[in-house]
Structure formats: C-alpha cells, structure tokens
Amino acid sequence: MRALVTGASGFVGRTLLDHLATEGDVVTGLSRATGGPEITDRGAVHAAITGCEVDVIYHLAAQSHVPTAWSNPIDTLRINVEGTQNVLDAAADAPGKPRVLVVTSAEVYGSVTPDELPIHEDAPLRPNNPYAASKVAADAVAQQAWLGRGQDVIRLRAFNHLGPGQSSNFVCSGIAHRIASAERAGTRQIDVGNLNVRRDFSDVRDIVAAYRLVAESGQSGQVYNVCSGNDRSIGDVANGLLALSDADLKLVPHPDLVREVDTPVVRGDNSRIAADTGWQPQISLSTTLADVLADARATR
Numbered sequence: 001m002r003a004l005v006t007g008a009s010g011f012v013g014r015t016l017l018d019h020l021a022t023e024g025d026v027v028t029g030l031s032r033a034t035g036g037p038e039i040t041d042r043g044a045v046h047a048a049i050t051g052c053e054v055d056v057i058y059h060l061a062a063q064s065h066v067p068t069a070w071s072n073p074i075d076t077l078r079i080n081v082e083g084t085q086n087v088l089d090a091a092a093d094a095p096g097k098p099r100v101l102v103v104t105s106a107e108v109y110g111s112v113t114p115d116e117l118p119i120h121e122d123a124p125l126r127p128n129n130p131y132a133a134s135k136v137a138a139d140a141v142a143q144q145a146w147l148g149r150g151q152d153v154i155r156l157r158a159f160n161h162l163g164p165g166q167s168s169n170f171v172c173s174g175i176a177h178r179i180a181s182a183e184r185a186g187t188r189q190i191d192v193g194n195l196n197v198r199r200d201f202s203d204v205r206d207i208v209a210a211y212r213l214v215a216e217s218g219q220s221g222q223v224y225n226v227c228s229g230n231d232r233s234i235g236d237v238a239n240g241l242l243a244l245s246d247a248d249l250k251l252v253p254h255p256d257l258v259r260e261v262d263t264p265v266v267r268g269d270n271s272r273i274a275a276d277t278g279w280q281p282q283i284s285l286s287t288t289l290a291d292v293l294a295d296a297r298a299t300r
Contacts, residue, residue: 001215002026002054004098006087007061009033011166012103016058016208023212028052030061039083049090056099056215059087062135064105065169066259069131080134081141088145088153099152101215102142106159106200106227107132111263117231118269121157121223128263139223146221154218156211159227159268162237162288163204164295172201172289174257175238176296183247183297190242190249193257195235198265200227203283213277227268228281240289 003020007013008029020027030036030048037044039061049057062080063069069076084102091100109119110126127133145151166173171193178190210226218224242249273279 001056003056003058003215004028004030004049004052004054005058005060006030006039007059008036010060011163012161012204012208013060014165015163015204016060016211019205019208019212028054039086040078042086042089045083045086046090046093049087050094053095054098055096056101057087057091058211058215059084059100059102062103064131065167066107066129066131067169069129069134073130073134076130077134077137080131081137084138084141088142088151092145092149092151097152099154099215099220100142100145101154101156101211102138103156103158103211104135104139104142105132106157106225106266106268108136108139108157109266112266114265117265118229118267119225120269121225121272129259143223152220154214154220155223156214157223157225158207159200159202159225159266161202161204161207162292164291166204166292171234172237172241172292173296175241176293177299179241179245179247179249179293180296180299182249183245188248188250189252190238191254191257192238192251193234193254193259194262195238195251195253196233196264197262198231198233198267200229200231200266200268201237201285201288202226202228202281203288206281206283210273210277210279213279214273217277219276222272222276224273224276225268225270226273227270229268229270231265231267232285237285237289240286241293244290244293
C-alpha cells in the first residue's frame with residue numbers, strides 16, 4: 001500500500017512508520033518536527049496531502065497529553081478537531097480519494113461505570129477532561145465525513161498503549177524513567193500517582209499492527225476499539241517495572257501525579273476489530289515493561 005502518516009515523528013507515528021516499512025508499504029510521513037505543515041494550517045495541509053497519491057492516510061497528529069489539555073484546552077481543540085477536519089477535507093480532494101483512518105481515543109468514553117465494562121463501541125461518550133472532549137469532537141467530524149459525503153473514513157478508538165520511545169509524560173514511561181534515574185543516582189524514591197486506577201494496556205507495536213489491518217480490511221464508516229480486552233492496575237505496571245531493577249526502590253505517592261478527574265477502571269471490548277480483521281495483541285505486558293525500562297536506561 002501507499003500510505004501517508006500525519007504526526008509521523010510522534011511515539012505512535014515512528015512505530016507505525018517502522019511497521020509499514022516492514023510490511024513493504026511506500027510511506028510519506030508528515031510532521032511539524034521534520035518541516036511538515038502545522039496540522040491547523042488548512043492551506044498547507046491541503047497542499048501536502050493533495051500533492052501525494054496514496055491509498056490510505058493514518059491521521060495520528062494530535063495533542064494527546066491530558067494535563068496539557070487542562071491547562072490549554074483551546075489549542076488542544078484546535079489541533080485535535082480543526083486538524084482532523086483539515087486532513088479529511090484534503091483527503092476528499094486528493095487523487096484516488098484515499099481511505100482515512102482517524103485515530104481518536106478510549107478517553108471519549110469518559111466516566112464508565114463497572115456495569116458498563118467491557119466497553120463496546122456503542123457505549124455512550126461521556127468525556128470528563130478537555131482532551132477527551134476534543135477527541136469526541138474529532139470522532140464526530142470523522143463520522144460526519146462518512147455520513148455526510150460518503151468519504152471512506154474509519155475511526156479508531158485506541159486504549160492505553162505503551163512501548164519504547166514514549167514520552168515520560170505518560171505513566172509507564174514516566175515511572176521507567178524515574179527508576180532509571182534513581183538507579184544512576186543511587187536514590188530510592190520513585191514518585192507515582194494513583195496506583196489503584198486500572199487501564200486496558202497494549203503494546204504500541206501491537207496497536208500499529210491493528211491500524212494497518214484495519215486499513216486493509218476494516219469496514220468503511222465503522223468505528224473500532226483497539227485494545228487488549230484486559231485491565232491492569234497502575235500498581236501492576238509500577239511493580240512490574242520495579243521487579244526488573246536490582247536497586248532497592250520504593251514507590252511513593254505524589255499529589256502532582258494524580259489527575260484531577262480519573263475513571264477507576266477502563267477495559268475495552270475488541271471483538272469487532274478481531275472479527276473484521278483477525279487482529280489480536282501478541283506482545284505480553286512483561287515484554288513491554290522490559291523494553292520500556294531498557295529504553296529509559298538508554299536515554300539520558
């Protein structure tokens with residue numbers, strides 16, 4: 001396939017580029033970090049996308065850090081909603097009318113109650129933070145492109161994903177970097193947030209494999225959860241990382257690492273993507289944690 005990836009220099013974007021190359025795809029990456037257009041620059045995005053002839057566009061470019069969204073909701077809305085609209089409009093004018101995969105987030109489901117687990121794609125959307133609200137709007141923009149003009153668009157609601165190369169702003173990588181730093185400094189304390197929160201974790205390498213399978217055989221207009229179907233606590237992740245260290249380390253709760261609003265348990269239903277594409281996650285959490293900690297130790 002010929003593919004274009006927005007947000008190509010980000011954590012998921014880099015992993016996706018590697019996977020697509022391994023699969024033999026011809027890939028164009030768009031990223032502000034490497035001289036590409038700002039995703040909110042409508043004219044520049046239109047020129048970049050219509051200047052390529054591709055089969056599929058993976059729209060990953062986003063502001064995805066929840067605390068940043070709380071402090072700067074307007075920019076988050078512009079990047080995540082305007083940016084999505086710009087990509088969809090450009091794709092509608094591009095040669096060959098490429099399929100567009102719009103990656104939103106499981107955060108769109110928001111405040112989920114225990115009786116609603118596992119979360120199916122038809123669950124209500126109840127965003128409880130500005131990032132989640134921006135992704136609900138992006139999801140709606142993508143759905144409208146399908147319903148309103150018949151554009152070949154698929155929405156992907158990705159649950160928590162981990163892996164080497166992720167920013168330390170995110171929980172697993174953040175803990176791994178604090179462990180690596182403590183090992184080097186000979187200190188003991190590892191600051192953590194709420195260890196009781198449970199999330200549906202997948203390895204980013206499994207996630208991008210799912211994206212490509214959806215690009216190949218997903219149903220146009222459909223929405224897919226991309227998740228493991230299991231939930232694990234942040235405590236499980238933190239203790240799994242600690243078990244990989246020979247240092248005498250101690251987890252210490254820190255108020256600055258606790259979210260203003262947090263859903264206690266998130267667990268997704270991946271039966272739709274499994275049925276339509278055959279995808280199932282392959283990489284164990286223990287393997288992911290080992291790779292994340294190795295990456296943190298190699299980063300100074």
